[in-house]
Amino acid sequence: MNGRSLARRYYQELVTPLLLRRWPDLPHAAGRLGSGSDVLGLDDAMSRDHDWGLRLTLLVDEARVAEVDAHLAKELPETFLGLPTRFAFSGQEEPAHHVEVASPARFVSGRLGFDPRESVSVQGWLSVTGQAVLEVVAGPVFHDGDGEITRIRRALEWYPDDVWRYVVATDWIRLTEEMPLMSRAGDLGDDLGSRVIAARLVDVAMHLAFTLSRRWMPYPKWRGVMLGRLPGMAGVHEHLAAVLRAGEWRERQTCLARALDLLLARQAAAGLPAPGPATEGFWDRPYLVAREQIGAELVAGIADPEVRALPQGRGSVEQMSENVAVLTRSPERRALVSDPSITDEG
Incomplete structure (x- = not known):
């Protein structure tokens, strides 16, 4: 039983x-x-x-x-x-x-x-x-x-619409900031460093998958299991698993880009701005990066002035911290998201 x-x-x-x-x-x-x-x-x-x-x-x-x-x-x-x-x-x-x-x-x-x-x-x-x-x-x-x-x-069915846009934008901003670092580390021969960044990016992409599906994401132990059960996310699950199995950085960034293409398609289906493709080249280097325009268009569509005033890229508490001592206590969570010292620059 x-x-x-x-x-x-x-x-x-x-x-x-x-x-x-x-x-x-x-x-x-x-x-x-x-x-x-x-x-x-x-x-x-x-x-x-x-x-x-x-x-x-x-x-x-x-x-x-x-x-x-x-x-x-x-x-x-x-x-x-x-x-x-x-x-x-x-x-x-x-x-x-x-x-x-x-x-x-x-x-x-x-x-x-x-x-x-x-x-x-x-x-x-x-x-x-x-x-x-x-x-x-x-x-x-x-x-x-x-x-x-x-x-x-x-x-508690879901976030207010503009908060949702802000949270989705934060995931894309993080992907834009860190995706080329994964490839750069691997290109320099730091495979361990590349894998560490890849794991971080996979977790961001998983959060994005739940958020675009309008489903609340569980804590890490059950995250992969429940991602696999999200309607229409089988391909995302497969490509993200491939990122972590990849033996070298080129394969790693290719698998992540495929997952992001699927997520961007889901974003368009959800009625949110989704300027494609999901990734593009990073300057003259052989690296891929999530397009900055995706996060920018999401932010531009926010109407609520209080949400528009939030620091871009900071996001919700679970986007800001992985510390269990913070995430499991509501006073600490509230204090973190309300901290005025945490800004775009900080």
């Missing part, structure tokens, strides 16, 4: 009766939300060695949170379907039940740093990672009595 199916049975067969026995008309929502590979439907036998098991998110009114949590802590039996209802997460010593009881606002703010049902600022949108959003929108919902999860998820 996978984690999603387990969570559904846990809710329907055990948690629901415990709740309704005490509060017959308790308004609530429930699902397998938050962290964990099972939220994405990607857990397997190996996933069970830590932080896997009887897990559930239960959303109730703020005034009921403490009472409901205490009730479950007292009334849950030791096991369900042969699995412990109480166990310690990684880094913890004391076992506890893992029905996360929270209000809708507290749950979503804890992941995102804001409540998307309210007005969200440009900085707010730029401060979220795809993984943070997936912890809210990806998992199965078993009950949504008052529609709160539905409203939250509707608000």
Whole structure:
């Protein structure tokens, strides 16, 4: 049984009766939300060695949170379907039940740093990672009595249009800046350096693939798997994998250029500016570079003055940093995207 199916049975067969026995008309929502590979439907036998098991998110009114949590802590039996209802997460010593009881606002703010049902600022949108959003929108919902999860998820369907353009432009700007460096390093005999830059560019292209597909990107462990499942991205996946397999820089840049051509075609299909081809020669050198005009036309089409004023090429928090300590904490993410000292030049 996978984690999603387990969570559904846990809710329907055990948690629901415990709740309704005490509060017959308790308004609530429930699902397998938050962290964990099972939220994405990607857990397997190996996933069970830590932080896997009887897990559930239960959303109730703020005034009921403490009472409901205490009730479950007292009334849950030791096991369900042969699995412990109480166990310690990684880094913890004391076992506890893992029905996360929270209000809708507290749950979503804890992941995102804001409540998307309210007005969200440009900085707010730029401060979220795809993984943070997936912890809210990806998992199965078993009950949504008052529609709160539905409203939250509707608000998180995608970026506002101009923020989307800005994020897409940032990926192209990064590709323009670094693509010829990959080839130059290889041409100089620094194959290791060329491979390191290639890996960075592949990750940028993967982010671009998710963004053009209007899908939130997961954290790196599941990025390749979920890229392969994006509709119409099989060719992009194939060419990006070939970049990393390539034995020398010429093959590397050719495979990357093929992936970028496919991404630019997807961009045109999405209704965004897509002046082709995706790459061109870099001065008089035998290197390819992503066309600067692509990012420039995306930026030129931004109408929102607040988005237009953003530093070009800085982007969202997950385009600015790969630091897990930053990306997994909403206050640090918000602080980074709001830092005025980070400019085009800095």
